[in-house]
Amino acid sequence: MTHLPLDQQMLDSCAALLLLLSFAMLSQRRVVTLVNLYAVQGAVLAAATLLLAWRTGEGHLYLSAALTLALKVAFLPWLLHRLIRRLEVYWDTEPLLNVSGTMLAGLLIVVFAFALAQPIALLASTATRSAVGIAVSVVLLAFLMMITRRKAMSQVVGFLSMENGVFFGAMSASYGMPMVVELGVALDVLVAVLVLGVFFFQIRERFESLDLHHLESLKEHE
Amino acid sequence: MITISPTLLTGCVALLCGWVVVGLAGLLRPGSLRFAGRTLFPLGALLGLALALLAGASLLGGGTERLILPVGLPDLPMHLRLDPLSSLFLLLLGASSFGISVFAGGYFRQGEGALPGLLCLQYHLFLASMGAVLLADDAYGFLVAWEVMALSSYFLVTTQHRIPEIRRAGFLYLLMAHVGAICLLLCFGVLQGGSWLFTFDAMRAAHLSPGWAAAAFLLALLGFGAKAGLVPVHVWLPEAHPAAPSPVSALMSGVMLKTAVYGMLRVGLDLLGRPVWWWGLAPLILGLLTIFYGVLFAAVQTDMKRLLAYSSIENIGIVFTGIGLTIVFEGSGLETVAALALLATLYHCLNHSFMKSLLFLGTGSVLHATGERNLGRLGGLIHRMPWVAWLTLIGTLAIAGLPPLNGFVSEWLLLQSFLFADHLPHAFVNLLIPMGMALVVLGAALAGYVMVKFYGVIFLGQPREASLAHAHDCGWLERIGLLWLALGCVALGLFPLQVIRALGAVTGQLIGAAVPQASSHWWLLAPVPGRPVSYGPLVFLTATLAVVFLTVLAVRLTYHQRVRRAPAWDCAFGGLTPRMQDTAEGFGQPIRHLFQSFFEIERELPAPADRTPRYRIAIRERIWRLAYEPLSNAVERLANAAARVQQGRISVYLLYGFVTLIVLLAVALMS
Numbered sequence: 001m002t003h004l005p006l007d008q009q010m011l012d013s014c015a016a017l018l019l020l021l022s023f024a025m026l027s028q029r030r031v032v033t034l035v036n037l038y039a040v041q042g043a044v045l046a047a048a049t050l051l052l053a054w055r056t057g058e059g060h061l062y063l064s065a066a067l068t069l070a071l072k073v074a075f076l077p078w079l080l081h082r083l084i085r086r087l088e089v090y091w092d093t094e095p096l097l098n099v100s101g102t103m104l105a106g107l108l109i110v111v112f113a114f115a116l117a118q119p120i121a122l123l124a125s126t127a128t129r130s131a132v133g134i135a136v137s138v139v140l141l142a143f144l145m146m147i148t149r150r151k152a153m154s155q156v157v158g159f160l161s162m163e164n165g166v167f168f169g170a171m172s173a174s175y176g177m178p179m180v181v182e183l184g185v186a187l188d189v190l191v192a193v194l195v196l197g198v199f200f201f202q203i204r205e206r207f208e209s210l211d212l213h214h215l216e217s218l219k220e221h222e
Numbered sequence: 223m224i225t226i227s228p229t230l231l232t233g234c235v236a237l238l239c240g241w242v243v244v245g246l247a248g249l250l251r252p253g254s255l256r257f258a259g260r261t262l263f264p265l266g267a268l269l270g271l272a273l274a275l276l277a278g279a280s281l282l283g284g285g286t287e288r289l290i291l292p293v294g295l296p297d298l299p300m301h302l303r304l305d306p307l308s309s310l311f312l313l314l315l316g317a318s319s320f321g322i323s324v325f326a327g328g329y330f331r332q333g334e335g336a337l338p339g340l341l342c343l344q345y346h347l348f349l350a351s352m353g354a355v356l357l358a359d360d361a362y363g364f365l366v367a368w369e370v371m372a373l374s375s376y377f378l379v380t381t382q383h384r385i386p387e388i389r390r391a392g393f394l395y396l397l398m399a400h401v402g403a404i405c406l407l408l409c410f411g412v413l414q415g416g417s418w419l420f421t422f423d424a425m426r427a428a429h430l431s432p433g434w435a436a437a438a439f440l441l442a443l444l445g446f447g448a449k450a451g452l453v454p455v456h457v458w459l460p461e462a463h464p465a466a467p468s469p470v471s472a473l474m475s476g477v478m479l480k481t482a483v484y485g486m487l488r489v490g491l492d493l494l495g496r497p498v499w500w501w502g503l504a505p506l507i508l509g510l511l512t513i514f515y516g517v518l519f520a521a522v523q524t525d526m527k528r529l530l531a532y533s534s535i536e537n538i539g540i541v542f543t544g545i546g547l548t549i550v551f552e553g554s555g556l557e558t559v560a561a562l563a564l565l566a567t568l569y570h571c572l573n574h575s576f577m578k579s580l581l582f583l584g585t586g587s588v589l590h591a592t593g594e595r596n597l598g599r600l601g602g603l604i605h606r607m608p609w610v611a612w613l614t615l616i617g618t619l620a621i622a623g624l625p626p627l628n629g630f631v632s633e634w635l636l637l638q639s640f641l642f643a644d645h646l647p648h649a650f651v652n653l654l655i656p657m658g659m660a661l662v663v664l665g666a667a668l669a670g671y672v673m674v675k676f677y678g679v680i681f682l683g684q685p686r687e688a689s690l691a692h693a694h695d696c697g698w699l700e701r702i703g704l705l706w707l708a709l710g711c712v713a714l715g716l717f718p719l720q721v722i723r724a725l726g727a728v729t730g731q732l733i734g735a736a737v738p739q740a741s742s743h744w745w746l747l748a749p750v751p752g753r754p755v756s757y758g759p760l761v762f763l764t765a766t767l768a769v770v771f772l773t774v775l776a777v778r779l780t781y782h783q784r785v786r787r788a789p790a791w792d793c794a795f796g797g798l799t800p801r802m803q804d805t806a807e808g809f810g811q812p813i814r815h816l817f818q819s820f821f822e823i824e825r826e827l828p829a830p831a832d833r834t835p836r837y838r839i840a841i842r843e844r845i846w847r848l849a850y851e852p853l854s855n856a857v858e859r860l861a862n863a864a865a866r867v868q869q870g871r872i873s874v875y876l877l878y879g880f881v882t883l884i885v886l887l888a889v890a891l892m893s
Contacts, residue, residue, distance in 0.1 A: 112887075119891075140884075143880050143883070
């Protein structure tokens with residue numbers, strides 16, 4: 001068995017934690033916990049970025065880590081918690097697919113993602129290339145979560161988690177995106193959440209609920 | 223920074239920009255009819271006249287100019303080119319639009335649909351976009367101008383958008399325009415031939431396989447045919463022309479249809495290089511069908527603008543027949559005859575743009591004076607509106623193809639070129655094409671019949687309604703417009719040799735041959751070497767005038783004005799009324815009866831004992847029930863099937879995205 005250096009091992013553990021957290025989010029029905037899990041995922045992501053920055057000595061990765069910490073661990077969870085309190089949505093209703101079914105689908109997706117990431121990982125020259133598969137899995141699992149949830153709030157968390165996956169993927173494949181792109185994405189996420197927050201109030205005012213199946217009545221009738 | 227040298231092309235571009243500026247100026251005082259009508263429209267007309275002069279100079283010079291304008295998408299500048307073909311059509315645009323714009327200045331009234339300023343903007347944008355279509359030298363610029371043309375004319379058609387029928391007519395027009403535009407898009411896609419360069423120069427240089435070249439030609443035929451009004455994609459014309467205000471109808475029928483002809487010539491004879499002879503059979507057959515179809519329906523119409531719309535369809539048929547003949551002859555190596563057919567085509571385009579504009583404007587004046595489009599409620603207007611009546615008479619005679627006016631010249635040239643079909647080296651075809659000539663002749667004869675009906679029912683006889691007594695002649699701006707177009711008809715008819723010499727540059731560019739002049743006399747047109755055919759319009763005019771003068775003189779001398787007035791015999795019927803004159807329906811009845819199978823007739827006859835008898839007849843085109851309705855039903859079914867995808871659930875939409883992503887990734891993984 002080959003011995004990996006300590007920092008490499010720690011990076012791999014971070015990646016594993018991210019995947020685990022994704023599964024946890026997939027199975028979680030309490031919205032408050034979901035947001036907390038999202039915050040933890042952000043923290044792990046920040047830690048992984050910090051490790052990578054220390055290891056490679058790339059200056060902009062420190063900045064990324066700080067940004068992640070500020071945005072994804074502190075600000076967005078705080079914003080979401082406030083929204084939950086104001087809107088009084090603590091629970092999601094029964095998901096469209098039951099939990100065990102969802103987990104099973106998630107497993108298949110992870111297998112698929114690893115198969116998908118293999119050629120990319122072979123091409124990449126970074127130390128973290130084995131984590132690319134995990135990043136793709138996180139993206140796809142978040143997508144799955146958005147599909148199976150009924151409440152708008154859970155879907156927003158899914159959307160945010162997807163962005164985490166994209167971020168992690170970029171980091172592990174090529175030590176992060178250019179700073180400009182990263183800042184742009186961060187700003188996009190921020191704006192998206194703010195806009196969605198406004199939408200939540202509008203949706204609730206209109207339908208007296210945040211359950212998205214009410215939106216079906218907006219469809220054009222034959 | 224590009225340096226702008228004062229060439230003819232830059233002059234043309236400047237004039238087109240001038241039109242846009244004049245249009246935008248309309249927005250300064252959008253509600254003021256005086257400002258738009260008395261200042262802007264005449265200004266636009268002067269720009270049109272200047273454009274005609276520049277284009278005429280370019281046509282006589284026979285040169286080619288190019289210009290690249292740095293406008294448009296990045297790395298996709300607009301290429302412009304002024305060559306004899308585009309000069310000719312620019313001349314047509316400028317000269318016709320001068321008359322129409324002057325007329326329009328006096329035509330529009332307050333409270334008719336859109337605001338005058340807005341109308342002015344749309345109108346001048348329409349003009350400028352037509353000019354841009356003619357100047358464009360790359361597919362990108364061409365299609366952008368083409369679409370601007372379609373959209374601006376759509377808004378002009380729906381000027382009175384509060385009326386549901388007009389909105390429907392506008393929608394039909396927009397739909398057909400877009401079907402045509404899609405065909406053109408595909409056509410240019412084929413024409414670039416794998417080079418992915420969309421300048422016309424690249425398309426000329428591209429080598430297409432015979433199959434693809436034929437596909438491009440047929441797509442162009444369908445796309446430009448939909449704009450020109452070729453049967454079976456003509457259905458928007460009879461709806462849109464009556465809906466639009468008369469100057470707009472005149473512009474659309476007189477000029478816009480010709481931009482489609484220009485496009486067809488550009489693609490068929492220029493971009494595709496040397497055409498294969500059998501391609502020409504498609505426009506030839508469709509053209510002949512269009513002539514016959516258009517004139518039959520024109521004969522049974524009772525709405526004067528609808529009648530003219532069908533007459534436009536007939537004339538487009540003549541033009542496309544000419545294009546078909548040109549291609550058949552050129553593909554078979556008979557250059558001189560091809561030049562003769564092309565000459566007839568181009569000549570007919572010029573003629574039609576003048577005479578049809580004149581007639582549409584004439585109907586506009588009648589419409590304003592009486593508020594009636596229905597022929598059954600008009601009559602005897604020659605006494606009330608002498609200016610309109612006499613000037614329209616010139617257009618009527620011209621379009622009926624009577625010498626010495628212009629309609630005769632082009633139809634005569636076309637028939638002459640038909641006679642050469644026996645030189646074709648293809649069995650059967652050289653026998654069948656002369657038979658097509660019979661159709662053209664039948665069409666010309668029926669067109670005469672239609673025009674007698676048109677003119678006779680509106681202007682001659684006695685007024686059928688009491689309200690017609692209040693009809694007034696048109697204003698001075700309208701008179702100038704009508705006079706200009708009528709003079710155009712006369713000039714094109716009396717000086718064919720000079721026109722043909724000017725057109726020689728175009729035939730030289732497209733065919734590489736000019737029509738020889740066999741006669742040494744400047745007044746005698748003899749375009750066919752070796753055959754004793756010639757035509758001297760001035761001689762004809764002199765002879766006609768002499769005969770008329772002598773007849774009048776003889777009648778005066780014999781009768782000495784011994785006129786006795788007595789009541790007409792009324793068959794003991796108890797008083798004749800003007801309503802008992804022959805009607806438009808009655809005039810068209812023989813045609814309706816003979817060609818019954820072409821029409822879908824719905825008729826309500828009054829019962830014999832009915833005290834208030836009503837007679838109603840509606841004639842529709844069978845093509846609606848046979849082709850368009852099944853097609854639209856099929857599209858609707860397809861759309862409904864596709865609508866099932868729309869579930870209204872966000873989860874399902876997300877699932878679509880997810881599945882697409884997975885499938886694409888899997889495909890990427892496999893390959």
